[in-house]
Amino acid sequence: MKHTRRHAIAAAISIAAACVTGLAWADAYPSKPITLVVAYPAGGDTDALARLFAEKLSTRVGQPVVVDNRPGASGIIGSAYVSKAAPDGYTLLLAPSTFSIAQLVLKTNGASAYDVLNGFTPIVQTGSQPLFLVASGGSGFTSLKDAVAAAKGAGKSLSYASPGSGSPMHILGEMFARASGTNLAHVPYKGVAPAVNDVLGGHVPVTFITLGPVAPYFANGKLLPLAVASRERSPLAPKVPTLAELGYKDVEVTAWNGLWGPRHLSPEIVKTLNGHFNDILKMPDIVARMAVLGTAPVGGDADVLGKTNAADFTRFGKVIKELGIQAD
Structure with missing residues (x-):
C-alpha cells in the first residue's frame, strides 16, 4: 500500500x-524570430496578408516575424517544407485553401507530399474570400452571357487563367464549365500576380480569382467583374451578380486562408498564436486592409480552420473525381 x-x-x-x-x-x-512561410511568389494576396500579419505579430511578441516565400507546385513545395519543420512554433505556414486540394490534382512524391488532414496543426482561420469571374477589358465581354457564348458550341473554346492547378479557382472553372455546358481551357500560373498580369495584358480573356488583386482595375475598365461564386452578393462588390442569380446553380466556391503549424505543435503555442491573431483580426486597420485585398476576417478557435479544411478536402475531392480534374 x-x-x-x-x-x-x-x-x-x-x-x-x-x-x-x-x-x-x-x-x-x-x-527568437518566427518564420512565416508563404508557398507562393511575392505579390499575391496570400503574400500581402502574410506581411500584414507578420508586422502586427512581431510588434505583439517582441520578435521579428519573417515572411519566407517558397513557391512551386501550387503551394505544395512550401506546405511540405513546413510539414517537416520542428513543431516548436518558429516555422509557420499561411496558406490559402489550395492547401486542401492541390495534392488531389497534382501528382506528388514522398519528398513533396504532406498529409492534408493530419500532417499539420491548425491555429486560426484568418480570412474568407469570395471568388469572381473577371474578364479582360479587351475581351469585348460586358456580361457573363457574352463569355458563355464565346465558349459554347462546336469549335468554340475559352481560355481562363487561375493561380495554379488544384486551386479553388481551377476547381470553380471546371464546375462552371460543366454547369454552363461550355468548353473552357485552363491556363494555370504560379500564383495570383502572374495570372492577373496576363489577363490585364489580354493574353487570357478571363480568370476566376479573388477580388483584391483585380478590384483596382475595375474603375478604368481594364478588367470587368462578370459574376461572383458566393451564395450571396459580396458586400465588397455588391453590384456584381452571383452565378446562381444568372442561372447557374450549385456553382459555389469560396476561398479562405489560415495559419498552420507542423504536426504536434503544443496546445500552449496554438493558444498563444490563436489569441494574438484573434486580436489582430479585430484591429480596424487590419480589417480595412483585408477588405482592400478582398478578404473578410474570420478568427475563432483553431477547430474552425481544421473543420473548414476537412470539409473542403471531402467536398472538392468528390468534385475532382467526378470531373476528372488533373494538373494541366
Missing part, C-alpha cells in the same frame, strides 16, 4: 512539475 501511495505521489509531483515547466516555456515563447 505504501509503495503504491509513494508512486501516486511521485506521479502527481511529476505532472505538476511538467505543467509548471510547460506554462513557463509557453510564457517564454517566442524567444
